[in-house]
Amino acid sequence: ILLKSYYMITEELYNEEREIIKFIMLFCSNNISGVLRDRDTKFNVKFKDYKNGVITFSSVECNKPGVSLDDYKMRPLDGEVVFGANVFLFTAIPTQDNAISLPDAIKSHPKRKTVRIKVAGNPFIQKLDAYLSLKVVDPSIQDEELAKKIHLIISTIESTLMRSENYDIAKITLFDGTEKNPILQLIKKYQKPFVVFDTANFSIKDESVLTYQDYIKFMNEAGLDSKAILAQLDKMKEFYKTHKIRSEATVPLIFEEEVIGIIKVISLKDVMNKTNVIRLKQLALKAVDDLFTKCAFEIVSKDPQTIVDMSVNGAKFIINQPDFYKYLRLMKRLYVQLVFKDETTIKTMATIVNIYEPTLEGYRVIGVKFSLNMDWKDKNKLEEFIQSVVRLQDKGDVIA
Numbered sequence: 001i002l003l004k005s006y007y008m009i010t011e012e013l014y015n016e017e018r019e020i021i022k023f024i025m026l027f028c029s030n031n032i033s034g035v036l037r038d039r040d041t042k043f044n045v046k047f048k049d050y051k052n053g054v055i056t057f058s059s060v061e062c063n064k065p066g067v068s069l070d071d072y073k074m075r076p077l078d079g080e081v082v083f084g085a086n087v088f089l090f091t092a093i094p095t096q097d098n099a100i101s102l103p104d105a106i107k108s109h110p111k112r113k114t115v116r117i118k119v120a121g122n123p124f125i126q127k128l129d130a131y132l133s134l135k136v137v138d139p140s141i142q143d144e145e146l147a148k149k150i151h152l153i154i155s156t157i158e159s160t161l162m163r164s165e166n167y168d169i170a171k172i173t174l175f176d177g178t179e180k181n182p183i184l185q186l187i188k189k190y191q192k193p194f195v196v197f198d199t200a201n202f203s204i205k206d207e208s209v210l211t212y213q214d215y216i217k218f219m220n221e222a223g224l225d226s227k228a229i230l231a232q233l234d235k236m237k238e239f240y241k242t243h244k245i246r247s248e249a250t251v252p253l254i255f256e257e258e259v260i261g262i263i264k265v266i267s268l269k270d271v272m273n274k275t276n277v278i279r280l281k282q283l284a285l286k287a288v289d290d291l292f293t294k295c296a297f298e299i300v301s302k303d304p305q306t307i308v309d310m311s312v313n314g315a316k317f318i319i320n321q322p323d324f325y326k327y328l329r330l331m332k333r334l335y336v337q338l339v340f341k342d343e344t345t346i347k348t349m350a351t352i353v354n355i356y357e358p359t360l361e362g363y364r365v366i367g368v369k370f371s372l373n374m375d376w377k378d379k380n381k382l383e384e385f386i387q388s389v390v391r392l393q394d395k396g397d398v399i400a
Helices: 017-029 144-163 182-190 212-221 226-242 274-294 376-395
Strands: 012-014 033-038 041-051 054-062 077-083 086-092 094-096 099-101 106-110 128-136 169-174 194-196 247-255 258-267 297-300 306-310 314-319 333-340 345-356 364-370
Touching: 012 017, 017 041, 017 077, 017 106, 128 306, 128 314, 144 169, 144 258, 144 274, 182 194, 182 212, 182 247, 182 258, 194 212, 212 226, 247 274, 258 274, 314 345, 333 364, 345 376
Parallel strands: none
Antiparallel strands: 012 106, 033 041, 033 077, 041 054, 054 099, 077 086, 086 106, 094 099, 128 297, 128 333, 169 258, 194 247, 247 258, 306 314, 314 364, 333 345, 345 364
16 A cells, blocks of 8 residues: 555646636635746736636736736746645736636645745856765665675674574565555654564554554554554454464664665564664664665766755755666655855755656656755855845846
8 A cells, every 4th residue: 555645746736627727716716916927027917807718817017117918928928826825836828918828737836935936947047056966775786796795784684683683584675665565654754663562462552663553543644444454454463373473573774864774573482572672773773884884875966957946945856867766765865066156055965855747858856855954054045045036036137
């Protein structure tokens, strides 16, 4: 079961005419204001009415004297409306000085708390380059030496768990982004071990770990009804009984705030306790340290990657480097370096919080959130840069 509540992409696309008309009628009935843009030209409009495929405005004001929508008849403009908690984006085609045709599609995303500027194609930005890099451990990489190192570390820890820690089964798995098991999604979300202390008693709780109580809540939030959840629990109980499993624990391997894999152990004889879990967490830390000290490699973008838009808190990038594609997944950490026209730079960590549909060229599109620990001087510099672009856009007659 793939839980949409965890892997949800926040951008929504509406391309059915009835959906589009519903939003337009909503804008008109509330006399909502919007903005239509073409590079450095901006029209502030107020929605009035919709009829027979045409949207009319009660007022249209341009930031350039003497320019009207008539000058852009049948030429596309970028439309934006802020309504409620969302921002709605569409392509606007003017039909006369106070009207546009019904758009073919509307995109929406939650309204951001900080100012966000368009970067790609913005005439007020002479230069702003972005270089990205990822640090990864990949057991599937075609490198015999590296594969041997990874295998040796994993097999050594698995052997230690069975011989020294007395578990009957021990397995380390590194994630590749395709994990669909709800328990793995639960672990990814909360970054805590999932433990069944006693398979004969699912009701045992512990604040330091995830249990089947958390699993039930997680599945409820994902929209599964109680009957289906109970059926899942019955299957698990039968599985434990059939395979004579007494206790099990799944402990996350966490690197830079991302769960990169798990250690799973099973006991056929003894019931686990808190001490066992503490020891497993210590071994998980050692496994991560060994893997990233001895087996990690870094992928660095050779060329600048396209910045679609940006705020002081995050950005949207188009990734054109295929080496990156297999490692792009939600909550993955990456490094971002922004280079300005005066060659000064900002370097920060970021987390992937959105993965959008690929471009027509097959490039990947991601939304990232910048680290809260960004250096305060860098944050101030970024804020100042964004505000300067906003001021230039509002004036509309000066190129940065």
